[in-house]
Amino acid sequence: MTTAARDAASSTLNPSTSPSTTALSSIPFTAGIPMVSAVSDAGAGAAGPGLGWKDPPKGLELSQVHYLVRHGERTPVRSRLTHIFPEKWNLCRAGREFDACVLELTPTDNSIPPFEVGQVPPGKTATMYSSIMRMRRSVETESSLSGRGSKDEEGECMLGELTDLGRLSTLRFGRELRRLYVDRLGFLPQLLTSKDNNALYFRSTNMSRTIESLEQVIRGLHSNDVKPNTEGQFIPKVLVRNGTDENLLPNTYGCSRLGALDRAFADATARLLNPSLEEFDGQLESVTGVKPRVDGRPRLNGIVDTVKAAQVHGFPMPAALADPRMLRKFESAVVAEWFSGYNAPDPEQRSEFRRLAMGRLVNDLGKRMSSRAEKGEQDPLKFAVYATHDTALAGLLNTLDCFDGRWPNFTASMGLELFKDASATPSLFAKLQSLVGLRSSQQQHYVRVRYGDRDMKLPACAAPGKHYEGKPEFCTLEAFMDIAKSLQHPKGWTWEQQCAVGQGPKSSK
Numbered sequence: 001m002t003t004a005a006r007d008a009a010s011s012t013l014n015p016s017t018s019p020s021t022t023a024l025s026s027i028p029f030t031a032g033i034p035m036v037s038a039v040s041d042a043g044a045g046a047a048g049p050g051l052g053w054k055d056p057p058k059g060l061e062l063s064q065v066h067y068l069v070r071h072g073e074r075t076p077v078r079s080r081l082t083h084i085f086p087e088k089w090n091l092c093r094a095g096r097e098f099d100a101c102v103l104e105l106t107p108t109d110n111s112i113p114p115f116e117v118g119q120v121p122p123g124k125t126a127t128m129y130s131s132i133m134r135m136r137r138s139v140e141t142e143s144s145l146s147g148r149g150s151k152d153e154e155g156e157c158m159l160g161e162l163t164d165l166g167r168l169s170t171l172r173f174g175r176e177l178r179r180l181y182v183d184r185l186g187f188l189p190q191l192l193t194s195k196d197n198n199a200l201y202f203r204s205t206n207m208s209r210t211i212e213s214l215e216q217v218i219r220g221l222h223s224n225d226v227k228p229n230t231e232g233q234f235i236p237k238v239l240v241r242n243g244t245d246e247n248l249l250p251n252t253y254g255c256s257r258l259g260a261l262d263r264a265f266a267d268a269t270a271r272l273l274n275p276s277l278e279e280f281d282g283q284l285e286s287v288t289g290v291k292p293r294v295d296g297r298p299r300l301n302g303i304v305d306t307v308k309a310a311q312v313h314g315f316p317m318p319a320a321l322a323d324p325r326m327l328r329k330f331e332s333a334v335v336a337e338w339f340s341g342y343n344a345p346d347p348e349q350r351s352e353f354r355r356l357a358m359g360r361l362v363n364d365l366g367k368r369m370s371s372r373a374e375k376g377e378q379d380p381l382k383f384a385v386y387a388t389h390d391t392a393l394a395g396l397l398n399t400l401d402c403f404d405g406r407w408p409n410f411t412a413s414m415g416l417e418l419f420k421d422a423s424a425t426p427s428l429f430a431k432l433q434s435l436v437g438l439r440s441s442q443q444q445h446y447v448r449v450r451y452g453d454r455d456m457k458l459p460a461c462a463a464p465g466k467h468y469e470g471k472p473e474f475c476t477l478e479a480f481m482d483i484a485k486s487l488q489h490p491k492g493w494t495w496e497q498q499c500a501v502g503q504g505p506k507s508s509k
Helices: 003-015 142-146 164-183 194-199 208-221 256-288 300-312 323-344 346-378 389-401 428-433 477-487 496-499
Strands: 060-070 097-103 130-136 200-204 236-240 384-389 414-423 445-451 471-476
Touching: 003 097, 060 164, 060 346, 060 389, 097 256, 164 208, 194 200, 200 208, 208 384, 256 300, 256 323, 256 346, 256 496, 300 323, 323 346, 323 389, 346 389, 346 414, 346 445, 346 477, 346 496, 389 414, 389 477, 471 477
Parallel strands: 060 384, 200 236, 200 384
Antiparallel strands: 060 414, 097 130, 414 445, 445 471
């Protein structure tokens, strides 16, 4: 891209900023659009080239890696500000043409019991009973039905859909994972095969934008083409949970108690912060027709979401909406609306909110790292990627008391790396203690939490003995597990039991 084109793209994103003062020189560009998630040392989960990796102290060996990634750039989740930005976002062409797997009939299908349909007999493969069919997807609207719409709407996006830019930024992130953990560190093999199936774990929330983002990340990490009926090839498996079992986000859908707390904190934030937003009444109302209020119509978080989505896709931005001070004030208010429960002044409310929102996820991560620490190579899991949402990243960071106060970028990432202290040789006495359960192998392992390309220093690991000496960002696994234990109910209640607190009788339907 030429310098003139880069300057034009910069001024489009923020008309109030002159090209000479922009700090976009290090941002990867695609068709003139910068990937905000790829800016080095920018905060908000951005991760530049190399993901900001810093070598661990001598003697520490990487043992297991977990990465949580927010989905890529998407359209707004609701139709807002259509008098400022296009009502139709034709930015979704890549996902419109695809291959669909369809089940084929055989002469004996009419005699197969219903519960056996689609099952693969021993010695056979699924591809013998299915075929690939080319498909094309397009958005239908009232205007297209009446003939008033554009004839070329095959690239139109649905609300909240992953755009082509979102696919590209998540692919780029997957490639950065490969460059680091495969090419540079040799932690994963260059060529993945079926022998590596248990070494990698991929999971997504049950939303198309996260599933498709994870597919792009996997494609960047795993560059090998998947060819039908190739023996020994690595075929990634993407795991998805039902809504009531989901723990990759604060699950207000499955937990009525968390939903009630979430509403209460949001309402309290509106009462507290609405007066401070009044100074921007005239400025916002001049372009949107509404005053900025946390609980307004539309809500302030909806306005901020639409503006951020339009910015990252390079839509022209009215100067009144591009005011950095106003946008930062709005962002802070929305962050408080969504995440103030994690930092409630009342210790019991704070503990309950964190337990219900993030307790299950932190304990899942802790158990996986503990298993690897205790079993070593007998636990095959080495690398895990979870496709999730902004609320999960911010929620987890708040729970660990290391949130930077910024709304996570699209394709923001958070890594948890488990290291083994290979330089420390346990004494015979320590080995005997471990055998009888008096000493845990966790004492020889450390956890580094990374947000984007920044190492996080967890307050819970700040005390002497709870981190690698001189390196506070390397938390002992034992101290990390203490955080996980603090997110368990003191009486041993299950998540479901905690969620039922204050809940009326359920319907008999």
